Amino acid sequence: MNIWKISIRNIKFKPLYSFLSIFILSLSIILLLGIHQLKKSFETQIENNLGQIDLVIGAKGSPLQLILASALHIDTPTGNINYDDAKKISKNPMIKLAVPISYGDNYKGFRIVGTTNQYTSLYNAELENGHRVKKSMEIILGNTVAKKLNLKIGDSILSSHGLIENNIEVHSDQLKVVGILKPTQKVIDRLIITNLESIWETHDHDNKINTEENDKKHEHHEKHEEHEEHEEHEEHEDKEITSLLVTFKNPRGFLTIPRKINKYTNMQAALPKYELGKLYKYTNIGLQTISWIAYLILLISCLTIFISTYKMVKERAFDLAILRTYGASNFQLIKMVFYEGGMIVFFAFLLGLLLTKITLETIVSLIQISNQQIILQELIFTDLLQIASFVFSMVFISILLAIYPIINMNISTILSNEK
Template identity: 55%
Template sequence: MNNWKISLKNFLHKPLYAFLSIFSLSISIGLLLGIQQLDTSIQNQFENGLGKVEMVVGAKGSPLQLVLSSVLHIDNPTGNIAFSEVEKMAKNPLVKSAVPISYGDNYKGYRIVGSTLDFDKLYDAEILEGRAVETSMETVIGNDVAQQLGMNVGDTFLSSHGLTENSIEEHNQSFTVVGIYKPAYKVIDRLIVTTLESIWDVHNHEDENHEEHKPLEDEEHEDEEHEHKDDSDHAHKEEEHVQDHNHDEEHEHDEEHDLVHVDDRKVTSILVSFRNPMGLMTMPRTINANSNMQAALPKYELERLFRFTGVGVKAISWIAYIILLISCITIFIGFYKMVRERAFDLALMRTYGASNFQLFRIVAIEGILVLLISLFFGFVFSKIGLHFIVNIFKSQFQQDIILTFSAHQTVQTIFIVMFIAMVSILLAILPLFKMNISNIISNEK
């Protein structure tokens, strides 16, 4: 007697019941495995994306938005701060490095970030091809950018205003690719890195274009003054005095304008790392209380974010467990009904010498087949779901999530599923041990 062949034939005897049992159990397994792997992968990727950044300083607003926009580059900035704040921050004895960044443009959806040569050190990024930026309008692109856009060293491109792909508001000055980073598996992989001067030059050039017609207005003003010049000698002297006074004011205004042009340089935020824990404990509170800027701690803000998203993860997990319980109840009812319907066949097998343990194995193997097939399709469903979610992240946020496999969570989930399913199967086939063979055969006859 081949127990596996008998169990397989019994399994295929009612294909609709087998399909419903496997489908419902597979959905619950897929949800559990998928949501746990996605949650673990996102947390690991976000924490890995922080690099060596311990604090972010930027304009007042949401601290979480500041971290998401300046460190992970998946949100809009809170505003700009003066470049002079960078120099003050760098001179602080508690600060190890203060790296300014400035952004607001993109190329085909990938952000262009202006910074200093210390920016790639925050992510331990190394040059794969070419060299580092040396002058304005040169860029080093992340490996993901190079792969997705097919860009090479020496290529040129025009940036677009804003953080989303926009071919309408393109700047006139072109960038040149001088280097490509090695894959770092961090946020720098999807960035286009240039100098701060490049960002300032692009936007200052536009500001100058808006002031092209100002000299014409000055000429018209001079013509009007010339018409009234010959009224009287006294008026002429007064006008010369006024003109001299205006000339002095214009000269002072030009000097002030030049000074503002130098001091009015803006950056989006400052990425800070400290020499010791004392800076991490004292500086954020000092900046938030005594300045017009705000300081945010990336690790703390991400923990807050994960606490919020954890509610959704738990909700989906509970839904998956509810589906799992319903699936196991369905399996229990199905097997219990099967044992009742096949009581005569099983009793007949007992009369031909089969033991209770052999009958138990026949029914148990059928339950194990349902469980193993459900586990297989559960893995398949989880991978398909994760594939779609990763593509959504990539299309909307230019974020390529690296799926992290947690062996501990996976084994724990599989153990829970197998335990609940096996308990359901055992409860369903317990009547086999209380089966009265003579009564069953006599009643059937």
């Protein structure tokens, strides 16, 4: 007696019941997998993309915006800060590493970040090919940038002003690719890195033109006025950066440095893990609500499977009794019912996994800031196994409760009543 074949025929015999069971169960699986994947993606953004950044110092404004712009590179900066002021802060004995970054340009949607060679150490990024930036107008590419844009060492690019791809404000200075980083699965994979001088020189062109016009306009002024103009000109020549990324030597830095910067300077200091933790706390309320809805749908699905299976066992009592007379044991009949439930769960899980992948990728592609900024992380096998085990356990309990009539089956009574 082939139990598998009988189970498959039973499923085919009631296609509507089978379809509804698979659909309802797959709906709860979609929600469970989707919520778990979103949580995993958010946690990965915090853990991986922050690297070794303990503090971000930038212009006054929203602390969260400063973190999203300078650490995750998914927002616009709050403004610029004076480079000399930032260097003074970096000399604090409690600071282990202070890396300045300056940006405002992009190439085909990928951000160009001016910084120092210490920036890659924040993410433990290593070169795959080429060498570090040694002079102005040299760049190294994140692995994702190099692959998506098909760039190689020796190629040259022209950057565009702003953080969104455009063909209007294109700079005339060419940037030459001198290195490509190994993949890290972090935000640095999606960045184009150069030195601070490249950013400053690219944007100094317009300033020089304005300075020449101002010089011509004030040629007739007296020496005293010329002296004041010279001092103002030197002040405008002070270099600025977008933000300073800080790593502390010890936990004492968390307690003192941010408070002093926010209180006594015109800059602000934001703690990435604290700010993103608050964001996660707010968004987690919605995620938890959807999770409970998913569990409720799963419970309803299991209840439906229990009622349907129990009804099926009662309705097919005569057929089951006939199978017993032909030598089938109670255990074989129970296995047949469990096989039917197992196949329903299996197909529902496959359908749920496929629809989750399609739905999340579609949603992310619609709401992501740029088509290069991918925040969705794939679920690892252990996560899938955990959710699958939970769903199978719930369905197993439902079927276990529904097979009670088989255990207490009285063959002679059933056959006599049928006659």
